[in-house]
Amino acid sequence: MLTVNFAQKQDVLLIRLKGELDHHSAKQLREKTDHYLQEKDVKHIVLNLEELTFMDSSGIGVILGRYKEVQRAGGEMVVCSISTPIKRLFEMSGLFKILRLEHRESDALRQLGVA
Amino acid sequence: MTNEMKLEFSAVSENEAFARVSVGAFVAQMDPTMDELTEIKTVVSEAVTNAIIHGYEENPNGKITILAKLEEESIELTIVDTGRGIEDIEQAKEPLFTTKPELERSGMGFTIMENFMDEVEITSKVGAGTTVYLKKRLATKKSICY
Ligand SMILES: Nc1ncnc2c1ncn2[C@@H]1O[C@H](COP(=O)(O)OP(=O)(O)O)[C@@H](O)[C@H]1O
Ligand SMILES: [Mg+2]
Numbered sequence: 001m002l003t004v005n006f007a008q009k010q011d012v013l014l015i016r017l018k019g020e021l022d023h024h025s026a027k028q029l030r031e032k033t034d035h036y037l038q039e040k041d042v043k044h045i046v047l048n049l050e051e052l053t054f055m056d057s058s059g060i061g062v063i064l065g066r067y068k069e070v071q072r073a074g075g076e077m078v079v080c081s082i083s084t085p086i087k088r089l090f091e092m093s094g095l096f097k098i099l100r101l102e103h104r105e106s107d108a109l110r111q112l113g114v115a
Numbered sequence: 116m117t118n119e120m121k122l123e124f125s126a127v128s129e130n131e132a133f134a135r136v137s138v139g140a141f142v143a144q145m146d147p148t149m150d151e152l153t154e155i156k157t158v159v160s161e162a163v164t165n166a167i168i169h170g171y172e173e174n175p176n177g178k179i180t181i182l183a184k185l186e187e188e189s190i191e192l193t194i195v196d197t198g199r200g201i202e203d204i205e206q207a208k209e210p211l212f213t214t215k216p217e218l219e220r221s222g223m224g225f226t227i228m229e230n231f232m233d234e235v236e237i238t239s240k241v242g243a244g245t246t247v248y249l250k251k252r253l254a255t256k257k258s259i260c261y
Contacts, residue, residue: 001132021162024128030219054135056152056160060221085153092230093211093223
């Protein structure tokens with residue numbers, strides 16, 4: 001089970017994930033996020049993983065896919081509140097070479113100038 | 116002593132969570148650390164997802180079998196599908212290699228299995244299916260008393 005919560009602050013889409021992100025739930029995250037990006041004027045994404053209890057490589061794929069979308073329009077993606085096991089997956093796949101990591105949501109938002 | 120279990124289920128994505136939670140519950144009796152349990156659940160999720168997406172290409176009639184074996188100090192998992200098989204196993208194991216980039220696959224499944232487990236053996240035959248054998252020694256297990 002994955003719950004996807006959206007909040008917008010100026011041109012930043014804040015996505016809070018709760019539950020488990022695998023191949024089954026990745027589809028829902030992809031569809032909802034892409035729909036939001038199409039409808040609303042968003043440049044950057046902040047991804048809050050504080051309440052994400054499980055993730056596998058399907059999560060890497062869907063996060064990378066959304067990163068590519070915002071990057072195409074000159075935006076950035078910042079990830080915050082990541083747990084140790086999920087951080088290891090990010091490190092293994094080299095995601096930190098392209099995404100910024102912040103401890104807290106407030107830091108991530110400040111990075112993008114909307115705190 | 117050795118303790119074994121076997122699960123068989125349909126190749127549908129709803130069962131990815133079922134498979135990792137079930138294996139996690141079985142393995143819990145060995146009192147693994149939280150990290151070890153997370154690693155085991157993650158590799159089960161990877162292997163089962165591969166069977167669903169690549170082995171059966173999302174055909175829900177496919178069946179996946181998981182055998183789990185608990186030894187004194189280690190856990191062995193075997194995940195079996197009778198799907199399309201892998202043509203080039205060495206290539207499949209390379210980090211970031213995927214045959215389904217259009218599905219946003221990251222190509223990290225086998226790399227994660229190799230990182231989280233002590234042994235990974237893949238056997239596969241095109242048109243016949245794939246078997247993934249995984250073994251993990253639990254760091255905390257010197258001896259178990261039942
Ligand atoms: N059970 C399987 N049946 C057939 N092909 C598989 C299976 N598991 C893996 N593969 C092949 O190996 C490749 C790499 O797998 P993996 O590392 O998990 O990456 P991904 O699932 O992201 O593609 C897959 O793209 C696929 O071609
Ligand atoms: Mg995979």
